[in-house]
Amino acid sequence: MRAPRPVARHRARGPFAVRGPIRDLRGPALAGVLTIAAAGIAAVTGSPPAPANTATATASVATPAPLRTHVNLRESVDSARAESAASRANVRAAAVPSVTPAQAPPPRPAPIVGSFLPVEGCDATVPTVEPPNGQLALDELCTIGDRHLLRADAAATYLAMNAAFAAEFGVPLAITDSYRDVGTQSRLYSQKPGLAARPGTSNHGWGVAVDLFGGVDSYGSAEHAWLTDHGSEYGWVNPEWALAGGSRPEPWHWEFDPSLLG
Numbered sequence: 001m002r003a004p005r006p007v008a009r010h011r012a013r014g015p016f017a018v019r020g021p022i023r024d025l026r027g028p029a030l031a032g033v034l035t036i037a038a039a040g041i042a043a044v045t046g047s048p049p050a051p052a053n054t055a056t057a058t059a060s061v062a063t064p065a066p067l068r069t070h071v072n073l074r075e076s077v078d079s080a081r082a083e084s085a086a087s088r089a090n091v092r093a094a095a096v097p098s099v100t101p102a103q104a105p106p107p108r109p110a111p112i113v114g115s116f117l118p119v120e121g122c123d124a125t126v127p128t129v130e131p132p133n134g135q136l137a138l139d140e141l142c143t144i145g146d147r148h149l150l151r152a153d154a155a156a157t158y159l160a161m162n163a164a165f166a167a168e169f170g171v172p173l174a175i176t177d178s179y180r181d182v183g184t185q186s187r188l189y190s191q192k193p194g195l196a197a198r199p200g201t202s203n204h205g206w207g208v209a210v211d212l213f214g215g216v217d218s219y220g221s222a223e224h225a226w227l228t229d230h231g232s233e234y235g236w237v238n239p240e241w242a243l244a245g246g247s248r249p250e251p252w253h254w255e256f257d258p259s260l261l262g
Contacts, residue, residue, distance in 0.1 A: 113153040113235070114261030116160055119143075124152040134182030134205035141179060141207055148178035151207035154235075154256040158210065161227075161234035168226060174214030176252075180204035208256040217252035219244050224251055235260045 112118040112126070122142035131140070142155035150158055166172045180188070185199040196202070203209035215223030231237055235256050242250040 112156050113258050114157075116153075116156045116234075116261075118152065119155050119159060122152065122155065124155075126151060126153050130206075132182075133200045133202070134180060134185050136179065136181075136207050144175075144178065146175070148175055148210075149207065150178050150210070150256075153258055154208045157234040157236065157256065157261070161231065161236055164230065164234075165223075165226065169215075169223060171214070173212055173216065175210055175212055177204060177211040178209075179207040203255050210254050211250075211252045212254060213252055216254075219249075219251045227254070232260050 109118055118124075119142040124140050124142050127136075127140050131137070136151065140151065141149040142152050144150055144155050144158055144162075149155075162173045180202060182199055182205065185196065185202050185205055188196040189199055197204075199205075212227075215221040216227055218224055227236070228238065231254065235258055236254050237257060237260070238251065238253065239246075239255050241247045242253045244251070
């Protein structure tokens with residue numbers, strides 16, 4: 001039986017064919033092959049052959065290209081973890097809204113008398129030196145509504161008493177008179193000499209007295225009874241001379257006495 005013919009690794013055809021596997025060529029042999037190939041190309045194209053670089057050719061053929069680039073796996077994993085952590089931190093930072101520090105609330109004002117705070121929006125203070133009756137300056141008075149004025153401490157307590165009265169009866173205190181300057185005192189005294197005090201002596205002129213109606217001006221009413229029971233809690237009383245058995249009964253007249261508040 002005939003032995004099988006060996007199969008050549010490369011089949012070369014044509015006048016410039018090179019027999020045998022090219023990868024087995026080394027040094028001068030390879031240079032010769034390249035020279036022959038270059039001459040054939042020049043004959044076909046009409047261009048002069050370029051000199052063969054044996055060292056380069058030998059190196060390119062003899063040295064196989066690496067199958068893959070070496071990668072330091074530990075460094076790659078650590079780098080990927082660091083990038084992932086930084087990305088999560090950026091996402092959390094973007095998700096949390098910036099918070100402006102809350103401003104501290106303004107300090108609570110000190111009580112003007114007892115535990116009563118000053119009238120909101122009124123900067124008046126109680127004068128340390130008592131001014132002449134009926135001559136208080138506007139910066140020593142506070143409004144209690146409907147153009148009525150009282151001394152700063154009397155105004156603060158009156159408004160608190162008025163709020164309690166309204167909670168009880170559903171309506172606020174009805175007021176006819178409060179602070180009276182000396183001119184007003186003179187006019188009323190000329191009109192009602194038996195009722196109005198002599199000018200310069202009225203408690204209205206100190207800004208600590210009010211005249212009320214709407215039920216309070218009657219001794220037997222529920223409104224007058226409530227004010228009699230609770231008025232002193234706010235420093236307000238119907239003075240002895242104005243009581244039902246007083247020298248000049250005036251159920252409508254009420255005065256502020258800060259000593260009742262301690």
